[in-house]
Amino acid sequence: MRIIGVILATLLAQQASAQLADVDWWKTTTIYQVYPRSFKDTNADGIGDLKGITLKLDHFVDIGIGGLLLSPVFKSPMKDFGYDVSDFREIDPIFGTMVDFEELVQGCKDRGLKLVLELVPNHSSDEHVWFTKSIAREDPFTDYYTWRDPKGLNASGHPIPPNNWLSVFGGSAWEYNKEREQFYLHQFLAGQPDLNYRNPRVTKEMDDILGFWMDKGADGFRLNAMPHLMEDQTFPDEPPSNDPEFTPDQWGSLSHIYTTDLPELYSYVFIFRKVIDSKQEELGRQMVMMVEAYTSLENTMKYYGDEYIEYAHFPFNFEIITNVNNKTTASELKAIIDRWQNALPSGAWSNWVIGNHDRRRVASRFGRDFSTAVVIMGQLLPGTAITYNGEEINMEDTWISWADTVDPQGCQAGPEFYEKFTRDPVRTPYQWDDSAYAGFTTANSDKPWLPVNDNYRELNLAAQKLEENSPYAIYKKLTAMRKDMNAVRSGQLGTSTVGDDIFVFTRYLQSADEKNVLVVVNLAENEVNADLSGVPTLKSGAMITYHVGVNSSYTSGQELSPSSVNVPARGSLVFLYTNAASTTVLASLLLVFSVILSLLH
Ligand code: BGC
Numbered sequence: 001m002r003i004i005g006v007i008l009a010t011l012l013a014q015q016a017s018a019q020l021a022d023v024d025w026w027k028t029t030t031i032y033q034v035y036p037r038s039f040k041d042t043n044a045d046g047i048g049d050l051k052g053i054t055l056k057l058d059h060f061v062d063i064g065i066g067g068l069l070l071s072p073v074f075k076s077p078m079k080d081f082g083y084d085v086s087d088f089r090e091i092d093p094i095f096g097t098m099v100d101f102e103e104l105v106q107g108c109k110d111r112g113l114k115l116v117l118e119l120v121p122n123h124s125s126d127e128h129v130w131f132t133k134s135i136a137r138e139d140p141f142t143d144y145y146t147w148r149d150p151k152g153l154n155a156s157g158h159p160i161p162p163n164n165w166l167s168v169f170g171g172s173a174w175e176y177n178k179e180r181e182q183f184y185l186h187q188f189l190a191g192q193p194d195l196n197y198r199n200p201r202v203t204k205e206m207d208d209i210l211g212f213w214m215d216k217g218a219d220g221f222r223l224n225a226m227p228h229l230m231e232d233q234t235f236p237d238e239p240p241s242n243d244p245e246f247t248p249d250q251w252g253s254l255s256h257i258y259t260t261d262l263p264e265l266y267s268y269v270f271i272f273r274k275v276i277d278s279k280q281e282e283l284g285r286q287m288v289m290m291v292e293a294y295t296s297l298e299n300t301m302k303y304y305g306d307e308y309i310e311y312a313h314f315p316f317n318f319e320i321i322t323n324v325n326n327k328t329t330a331s332e333l334k335a336i337i338d339r340w341q342n343a344l345p346s347g348a349w350s351n352w353v354i355g356n357h358d359r360r361r362v363a364s365r366f367g368r369d370f371s372t373a374v375v376i377m378g379q380l381l382p383g384t385a386i387t388y389n390g391e392e393i394n395m396e397d398t399w400i401s402w403a404d405t406v407d408p409q410g411c412q413a414g415p416e417f418y419e420k421f422t423r424d425p426v427r428t429p430y431q432w433d434d435s436a437y438a439g440f441t442t443a444n445s446d447k448p449w450l451p452v453n454d455n456y457r458e459l460n461l462a463a464q465k466l467e468e469n470s471p472y473a474i475y476k477k478l479t480a481m482r483k484d485m486n487a488v489r490s491g492q493l494g495t496s497t498v499g500d501d502i503f504v505f506t507r508y509l510q511s512a513d514e515k516n517v518l519v520v521v522n523l524a525e526n527e528v529n530a531d532l533s534g535v536p537t538l539k540s541g542a543m544i545t546y547h548v549g550v551n552s553s554y555t556s557g558q559e560l561s562p563s564s565v566n567v568p569a570r571g572s573l574v575f576l577y578t579n580a581a582s583t584t585v586l587a588s589l590l591l592v593f594s595v596i597l598s599l600l601h
Contacts, residue, residue: 024286024288024313025066025067025114025286025288026066026067026114026220026286026288026313026384027349027383027384027489028066028384028482028483028489028490029065029066029067029384029385029482030064030065030066030067030379030384030385030386030387030479030482031065031066031067031068031069031116031384031385031386031387032060032063032065032067032068032069032386032387032388032389033068033069033071033118033356033357033386033387033388033389034053034068034069034070034071034389035048035071035357035388035389035427036048036049036050036052036053036070036071036073036082036095037081037082037094037427037449038389038427038428038429038430038440038448038449038450039052039053039056039389039429039430039440040052040053040055040056040430040432040440041429041440041441041442041443041448042055044441044442044443044444045094045441045443046441046443046447046448046449047094047448047449048095048429048430048440048441049094049095049096049100050073050091050095050096050100050101050103050104051096051100051103053068053070053104054100054103054104054107057107057108057111057113058111059461060111060113061111061113062476063392063472063475063476063479064476064479064480064482064483065113065387065479066112066113066114067113067114067115067116067219067288068108068113068114068115068116069116069117069118069222069290069386070115070116070117070118071118071357072085072117072118072119072120073091073092073095073096073101074087074088074089074090074091074092074119075087075090075091075092075093076092076125077125077127077191078092078094079125079189079191079192079408080188080189080191080192080408081406081407081427083120083188083192083224084123084124084125084126084127084188084189084191084192085120085124085125085128086124086125086127086128086129087128087129088119088124088209088212089209089212098216101216101217102216102217105216105217105218106217108217109217114219114220114288115217115218115219116218116219116220116221116222116288116290117213117218117220117221117222118221118222118224118292119209119210119213119221119222119223119224120223120224120225121195121197121206121223121224121226121229121268121272122187122188122194122195122224122225122226122228122229123186123187123188123192123193123194123195123225124192124193124195125191125192126190126191126192126193127191130144130145130205131144131145131193134147134180135177135179135180136179136180137180140201143196143199144195144196144199144201144202145184145185145193145194145195145196146184146185146193146194146196146231147180147182147183147184147185148162148174148182148183148184148185148235149162149182149183150162150176150182150183151163158176159176159183161173161174161176161183162174162183162235163235163236163237163238164237164238164254165185165187165231165235165237165238165254165258165259166238166249166250166251166253166254167186167187167188167189167190167251168187168188168228168251168409169188169189169251169408169409169412170249170250170251170409170412170413170421171249171412172249173185173186173187173259174186175190175193185231187225187228187259188225189408189412194228194231197229197230197268198230198233203268203271206272207271207272207275210272210275210276210279211275211279214276214279214283214285214287215279215283218287219285219286219287219288220276220287220288220289220290221272221276221287221288221289221290222290222291222292222316223269223272223289223290223291223292223312224292225292225293226265226269226291226292226293226303226315227260227261227265227293227294227295227299228259228260229262229265229268230262230264230265230268231258231259231262232258232259232262235258236258238254238255238256238257238258238259239254239255239257240253240254240255241253241254241255247417250413260295261295261296261299266302266303266311269291269303269305269311269312270305270309270311272289273289273310273311273312276289288313289312289313290312290313290314290315290316290351291303291312291314291315291316292315292316293315293316294318294322297319297339297340297343298343300315300317300318301315301343301344301345301348303315304344304345304348305345306345307345307346313349314348314349314350314351314383314384316351316353316386317340317350317351317352317353317383318353319336319337319339319340320336320352320353320354320374320377320378321353321354321355321356321359323336324336324374325365325366326365326366326367326370328523329500329501329523330497330498330499330500330501330502330503330521330523331497331500333503333521333523334495334496334497334503337377337381337493337495337505338495341382341493349383349384350381350382350383350384351383351384351385351386352377352378352379352381352383352384352385352386353378353386354374354375354377354378354386354387354388354391355387355388355391355426356386356388356426357388357423357426357427358423358426359423359426360397360425360426361388361390361391361395361396361397361425361426362374362375362391362394363391363394363395363396363397364396364397364425364426367570368394368396369550369551369568369569369570369571370523370570370572371394372394372471372474372550372572373521373522373550373570373571373572375391375392375394375471375474375475375478376474376478376519376521376548376549376550376572376574377505377519377521377572379475379478379479379481379482380478380481380488380505380507380517380519380574381493381505382491382492382493382507385479385482388426389430390430390431391475392471392472392475393431393459393460393461393464393470393471393472393475394459394471395430395431395453395459396453396455396459397425397426397428397453398424398425398428398450398451398452398453398454399425400422400424400425400428400450400451402415402418404424404450404451405418405422405424406424406449406450407421407422407423407424407427409421409422409423410422410423410424424450427450428448428450428451428452428453429441429448429450429452430461431452431453431455431456431459431460431461432460432461432462433460433461433462433463434456434457434458434460434462434463437452438452438453438456438460439460439462440452469550474548474549474550477547477548478548478574481517481547481574485515485517486509486514487507487508487509487514487515487516487517488507488517490509491507491508491509491514491516491517492507492508492509492510492537493505493506493507494506494508494535494536494537496534496535496536498530498531498532498534498535499528499530500524501522501523501524501528502520502521502522502523502528502530502567503520503521503523504518504519504520504521504532504535505518505519506518506519506535506537506538507519508537508579513578514578515576515577515578516537516576516577516578516579517547517574517575517576517577518532518535518538518544518562518574518575518576518577519572519573519574519575520532520565520567520572520573520574520575521567521571521572522567522568522569522570522571522572523570524569524570525569525570526569527566527567527568527569527571528566528567529564529565529566529567530564530565530566530567531562531563531564531565532544532562532563532565533561533562533563535562537579538562538577538579539579542562542577542578542579543559543560543561543562543577544559544560544561544562544565544575544576544577545557545558545559545560545575545576545577546558546559546560546573546574546575547574547575547576548573548574549571549572549573549574550568550570550571550572550573551568551569551571552568552571552573553566553568554566554573562577
């Protein structure tokens with residue numbers, strides 16, 4: 001009988017590990033976005049660098065990360081802090097050298113970490129040699145960018161832009177070039193001319209650039225600003241959005257029906273994917289292709305492809321960033337999560353993003369306690385989890401004065417509006433410890449490029465390592481769950497609400513004795529005693545075991561009945577549970593036993 005038990009256990013274990021081995025690396029792990037300027041400075045110039053990231057690689061291992069997502073480190077005049085690239089094949093000296101990049105690749109490899117690059121195909125810098133040659137109408141570069149004649153001259157003799165299109169950063173999306181005597185399109189800064197993807201040579205250039213970095217060791221890309229890739233060829237004026245929140249020169253004042261989400265852009269997503277797939281085959285390394293697109297849910301889903309062709313592995317899911325806030329109710333939260341999951345095309349892989357270098361930090365959007373609830377959701381909802389640097393210690397936005405403002409989106413908005421638009425507060429240096437400048441830099445006379453948050457003396461990684469239930473400690477427990485628990489990696493999702501304030505979700509496996517996960521989120525400002533016994537995926541009579549959470553009075557490993565659970569104000573608790581084997585599972589196990597028995601005889 002013991003032999004049969006062992007055989008059965010081995011068979012089941014083999015089946016489970018075969019299932020996991022099939023899973024792509026980017027599916028079950030956490031991908032961590034590093035904003036290099038603010039991560040770690042090793043040459044005391046006040047700006048983070050590649051050597052700094054290499055120096056800190058063990059941090060990622062420590063917190064259970066599987067892949068880094070590196071914001072741009074390419075050569076750049078830094079008008080948009082690296083998102084304006086003047087040479088797509090060079091590392092900017094501010095960040096180091098190609099050797100530093102190679103060392104980073106090696107360091108990642110040594111630790112089993114993947115390295116994914118962020119790249120914006122939509123534009124280059126106006127200091128790129130392609131642009132200089134395009135101005136001079138030097139073939140084949142003449143049509144590398146979108147050039148248009150002026151509409152005419154205004155009363156003072158100045159050329160009038162071809163249409164009313166606006167830049168995301170404010171003001172006209174057209175800049176006149178005296179030498180070429182034409183306007184060029186820039187959907188972001190004038191220093192970021194839009195590349196013209198209607199020219200096949202431009203597509204080929206970008207394909208080669210992707211190949212170049214994969215040859216150098218990149219394990220894939222996040223392609224940014226994709227909705228902006230194509231524009232209507234007839235260049236009509238865009239209609240007003242009639243949104244009173246925006247002044248006429250602000251991007252939000254127009255409805256962007258001719259400059260974003262054009263149907264033809266998706267075929268370029270497919271072209272880029274083909275390049276990535278063929279390199280994957282050539283190099284025998286699994287690549288990932290992710291997309292950044294702030295757009296409607298319907299348009300976001302298009303990046304997955306259709307039933308015949310897969311495009312991106314996944315577009316970033318910005319639902320929590322754009323639709324969840326401090327006023328969201330439990331039923332709204334459930335609806336937002338369900339809506340995303342239900343919109344996924346069949347077989348598509350989900351993901352959850354809670355913050356990035358462009359949006360306010362989670363801790364500042366939701367407050368310190370609830371932000372940990374958001375981190376818990378980001379880690380335990382189905383699919384890939386994405387962390388922006390600092391979220392693992394609950395870093396907060398830093399208030400930046402107008403005088404210290406450097407983000408072009410803030411600067412272009414002017415002193416009156418800059419606080420609404422600036423992204424500086426979310427980009428301030430990582431808080432390593434309580435030494436000068438939070439251990440980010442040893443710069444003496446040169447200050448960090450952005451001020452360190454004043455709270456760094458109490459809010460820093462070193463301090464949280466000593467604290468039992470710090471955001472860091474909770475984060476580590478969550479990433480460990482992603483590694484260790486099948487229910488988190490591949491379990492189904494069940495969502496429900498209890499009363500007005502409690503949102504509950506479970507990650508569960510049908511198959512019997514696996515440990516399942518129950519997450520309880522309290523959206524109210526007061527403690528709630530919740531009866532969770534009606535949660536549909538929880539079998540009646542099942543007990544739940546407290547695992548991790550915020551401000552909880554329970555201790556880890558404590559078993560309790562789901563009929564009375566105290567959920568602290570704005571808190572979030574994670575429990576483990578098993579649903580005892582059902583009769584059908586028992587019946588199939590008995591069947592397997594009898595087959596094995598008859599084989600042994
Ligand atoms: C990046 C922004 C950047 C913009 C323009 C986006 O994809 O996330 O930070 O400003 O592209 O380059």
